Amino acid sequence: MFNQYTKVLEDLKSNSHFRNVRNFEKKDEKFIYFNGEKLINLSSNNYLGFADNQKITEEFLNTVNNSYSFGSASARLLTGTLPVYNELENTICELFGTQKTLIFNSGYHANVGVCSCIAGNGDVIFSDKLNHASIIDGMKLSSGKFFRYPHKNTDALEKLLIRERKNFKNAIIVSETVFSMDGDIADIKRLVELKEKYNCILILDEAHAFGVFGPKGIGVTETLGITDKVDLIIGTFGKSIGSMGAFATGNKILIEYLTNRARSFIFSTALPPINIAFSKWIIENKLPYTYEKRQKMLKLGEKAGSESHIIPIIIGTNKDTVDTCDILFKNGYFTLPIRPPTVPEGTSRLRLSLTTEIDEKELMHAISLAKQKKQ
Ligand SMILES: Cc1ncc(COP(=O)(O)O)c(C=O)c1O
Structure with missing residues (x-):
């Protein structure tokens, strides 16, 4: 067997x-x-x-003084949402200047959840060839069609858009900003131009850039001054924040749609409150310095x-x-x-x-x- x-x-x-x-x-x-x-x-x-980092861990635990538990025992939409979850979502909105944020259990959950539901029947996703496995897995679960364009080749993407955009209702462009395995950076400005020219939704995964790029640590979009041009930004707390979990932040309608449709969000127990509190504490008290x-x-x-x-x-x-x-x-x-x-x-x-x-x-x-x- x-x-x-x-x-x-x-x-x-x-x-x-x-x-x-x-x-x-x-x-x-x-x-x-x-x-x-x-x-x-x-x-x-x-x-x-x-x-x-023992010093950081001790400082955090002394600050929170036993206020948070180590298990949420429920999905967010059931009984899993305590104030600290909304507080962290608001912290992300304030940092990014975005309308709404949704926390996922990891970057993997976020990408699978977003990419599986953002394109329905008759919709299409255009994805950089070197995008992370979680984006690919999400697209494979989607009922929309997807095309993978050659890495960072925005001319090839435009050709695809010219050929294919008219055949679909909604179109989504998805790219990492800093690519996880190559360390190179997508041409975000051009992606924004193409999104506007061909009426697409733009999703950027800042997993490796969040906490690293930009004066506030927002990511590459902050360095370029174009955070507000992106419909949805995905970031993880599992890398530079030294915690666990992830978020999607951006357009209010899209976030409400994800709250209702992203299965990796809906059908999984929420992260422990202590972990959410740690992410919030790092972002508010350590990242700014x-x-x-x-x-x-x-x-x-x-x-x-x-x-x-x-x-x-x-x-x-x-x-x-x-x-x-x-x-x-x-x-x-x-x-x-x-x-x-x-x-x-x-x-x-x-x-x-x-x-x-x-x-x-x-x-x-x-x-x-x-x-x-x-x-
Ligand atoms: C670009 C990218 N997106 C998402 C993820 C997944 O994030 P997490 O480790 O929080 O699941 C990774 C992790 O390797 C990544 O490199």
Whole structure:
């Protein structure tokens, strides 16, 4: 009965595709402890160091003084909404200057929920080819049609819009801003132009940019001064905020529609109140004081040849990529091999991600080690 699964697992192993869960001993700030070694963590989304930070955790717990429970025991639409959920949604609205916000249990839930219901029968979604798996999964669940345009190629997107827009009722364009695996940035201004020209809804996933880009930490749309031109922005609390959960924020009608139609929102227990309170506390009390550190981190990313704090080092084959991680490990750096299907075949890579704690010497040393193996 299990033969077919065993065969898949054997194939994965022989192609260096096999994944397993690693058990870490401990994480604190920029370090991760694995197999008895203390390593600099270059594979973290803890961009601002708010997760795994004992001082921050203690300060938060002292501030909230046992006011929040560790379980909500209900979905939001049943008995799962206490004041702190609405307070966090209002905090996001104030930060972004948006009409309404809806919290989801994770970025994955948010994208699957949004992309599965935003396009109905007779509607269409245009999605960047390298958009995150959660966007793709959402589109696959949608009863609308979807097209994937070549990565960041807005000319190709316009050609598609010219050919296809007239065949559908509603049209949606969806893109990440900072791409999770390549660290490059979509041409958001052009996406806004195309959305306006072809009467589309624009959805941007700022998962990796929220908390990092822009004076207030809103994301790339803030840097460009066009937050108000986007119909729906998705962000996660699981990366730079160091917490858990996510949000969709923007147009009031769309948010009310999601509240009524996004199944990943409706049919899941709400996050624990303590977790919602932590996200709110970080956004209100810590994020406003991070601008200089964030700018420094982005400058370092730029020095390493990236448009952001995410630096891809493309190696090629799975085996070479895994071997490169081993070399870095032996030199005190923790990195992970990123392989298909997360990235296209033949582009297996290291995805180095910066945090505000990692300095130039450490980053450049890690990069030079990775490149030695490549040559
Ligand atoms: C672009 C993008 N969107 C959404 C997500 C999912 O967010 P979360 O980890 O909160 O589920 C990720 C996470 O890797 C991501 O990279």
